[in-house]
Amino acid sequence: MGLYELALMGAPTDEQIRELAECLSSAIDPFGLRLGEEVGWSIRPTRFDPPQTTAAAVAFFGGIDVSEEGLSAVLRSDIPILPVASTDGRFEMEIPQQLRALNGLNYSTAGPLRISTALLECVGLLPRQRRVFVSYRRGEARGAALQLFDALSSRLFDVFLDTHGIPPAEDFQAALWHRLCDSDVLVMLDTPSYFEVDGPVPNSVGLLQN
Secondary structure, eight states: OOSEEEEEEEOOOHHHHHHHHHHHHHHHGGGTOOBTTTEEEEESOSOOOOOTTSEEEEEEEOOTTOOOTTHHHHHHTTOOEEEEESSTTOHHHHSOGGGTTSOOEEHHHHHHHHHHHHHHHHTTOSGGGOEEEEEOOHHHHHHHHHHHHHHHHHTTOEEEOHHHHSOTTSOHHHHHHHHHHTOSEEEEOOOTTTTOOOSOOOSTHHHHHO
């Protein structure tokens, strides 16, 4: 299993599969990820049951008398499902009843790029959904924090580091609070005196101690 799992269910055509694979591969390549490796890629599976700890999403391609095999199990698992009709006006005809309440797309209008983007949104693999807040004590972990900032930024994460993200004359603690609340992931660099309170703390650990 990959770090992420994507599946195409229902009745995608070979051409649609190829187009989506190309778009997805181009989108995840800057993250150092490969389709079929770190990002699992299941085509028309009769059973799609990724681990609960893995971010997963499904695009279900409708059609006349399309097979619904495995669909009920995916719905019970709460994996996001994107219904995809062939063209505008055919949603009711092509999409199974149990998916019609979901917001879907049609392939002729949306195209492979939009559908690929929607799948990546569902598993949190778009840059705007990858906001990271790095909390550390400057005297002990400044070097590691800078290395982490560079490594994550190069992989298109939106990384907040206090020495890079707060303009001069800004309210330091207020800026930290707003960025922390707006982040998806908190990375704490745990060093021996990380949680010690010994006076003013001129870095992002101070916010967590208040």
